Amino acid sequence: MEKNSxxxxxxxxxxxxxxxxxxxxxxxxxxxxxxxxxxxxxxRQDEVDRFFAAARPEYLFLAAAKVGGIYANATxxxxxxxxxxxxxxxxxxxxxxxGVRKVQFLGSSCIYPRDCPQPMTxxxxxxxxxxxxxxxxxxxxxxxxxxxxxxxxxxxxxxISLMPTNLYGPGDNFHHENSHVLPALxxxxxxxxxxxxxxxxxxxxxxxxxxxxxxxxLADAALFLMHHYDSEEIINVGVGQGxxxxxxxxxxxxxxxxxxxxxxxxxxxxxxxxxxLNVNKLTQQGWQAKISLEEGIIQTYRWFLEHQDSFRM
Numbered sequence: 001m002e003k004n005s006x007x008x009x010x011x012x013x014x015x016x017x018x019x020x021x022x023x024x025x026x027x028x029x030x031x032x033x034x035x036x037x038x039x040x041x042x043x044r045q046d047e048v049d050r051f052f053a054a055a056r057p058e059y060l061f062l063a064a065a066k067v068g069g070i071y072a073n074a075t076x077x078x079x080x081x082x083x084x085x086x087x088x089x090x091x092x093x094x095x096x097x098x099g100v101r102k103v104q105f106l107g108s109s110c111i112y113p114r115d116c117p118q119p120m121t122x123x124x125x126x127x128x129x130x131x132x133x134x135x136x137x138x139x140x141x142x143x144x145x146x147x148x149x150x151x152x153x154x155x156x157x158x159x160i161s162l163m164p165t166n167l168y169g170p171g172d173n174f175h176h177e178n179s180h181v182l183p184a185l186x187x188x189x190x191x192x193x194x195x196x197x198x199x200x201x202x203x204x205x206x207x208x209x210x211x212x213x214x215x216x217x218l219a220d221a222a223l224f225l226m227h228h229y230d231s232e233e234i235i236n237v238g239v240g241q242g243x244x245x246x247x248x249x250x251x252x253x254x255x256x257x258x259x260x261x262x263x264x265x266x267x268x269x270x271x272x273x274x275x276x277l278n279v280n281k282l283t284q285q286g287w288q289a290k291i292s293l294e295e296g297i298i299q300t301y302r303w304f305l306e307h308q309d310s311f312r313m
Contacts, residue, residue: 065141100157114273165213203268212239222237
C-alpha cells in the first residue's frame, strides 16, 4: 500500500473508521476516499457498485457497521442483521468486481461462543452457542468472516479479517440507550457529577469481565496488519487482559471525579460472563497495544467534555 494508493475507509465517520483515517493521515497517506451515508448508502448494492466503478479504490478498510450495546441489540435485532449483512455483501462483491487489491474486514469479539474458554482463541469460532443479547450482530459478523474467506478461495480476492475486542475512545457513541458500556459510564458519571446526584446505578451485577482497547491502538494494528498479515484465518486484536465491570466503573468514577455512591442493579442483564481475547497470534506478528486503560479513559473523557453539546441524546 503506497502513500498515493486509493484507499477507501468505509465508515470513516464512525469510531473505528475515524481512527483509521487519522492513523493513515499521520503516516502520510494522501488519497483517502471518504463518503458520508448521505453520499453513499452501503446497504444499497447499486450505489456501492457505482461508487467502486467510479472511484476505483485499491485498498478497502471495511469498518462500516451498525453497532450498539445490549439494549440496542435487543430492541433492533432485524436492523442489526439486515444492515450489517448488506454492507458486507455489497462491499465484498464490488471489491471483487472492480479489482480492489486488498480488503480488511473488521469483525468483533462477540463472534465467539458465550461460554468460550478464556482467553478466547481464534480457533474457538463456531464451537458453541452465542450470547443471546447480541447474537443478531454476531451472526452478521460471522457471515462477514465466512464471506471474506469464500471470496478469497473462489475469486482470489485478497482479504483479511480482524476481530477487535471492546473498543472505546474519541468519537465514541455516548447515546443514553444505544452506547456501549464504557462511554455509557462516562456520560452517566459526568451527569451525576454535574447534577450532584447521590448515586449512580449501573446495569448488572458488576461481575462480568471485559477487555478494552483504545480505538487509536486498533487503528495502528489495522494499518500494521494491512501491511504484514496475509491469511484467511481470523486474527484477534486486543490487549490480552480484562477487568470486571465493577472495576471499570470505579476507574471511570475516579477519572470523572464523581464523589457519590456506586450501585449495581442485578435485575438487569449481564451479558457474557467473561470476554477476553487471546492475542498470541497478534503479538507473534510483532504488534502490541500501547495505550493504558486509565490513560485512554482520561483522553476519552476529555473528548467527551469538548464535544458533549453535539451528542445525539
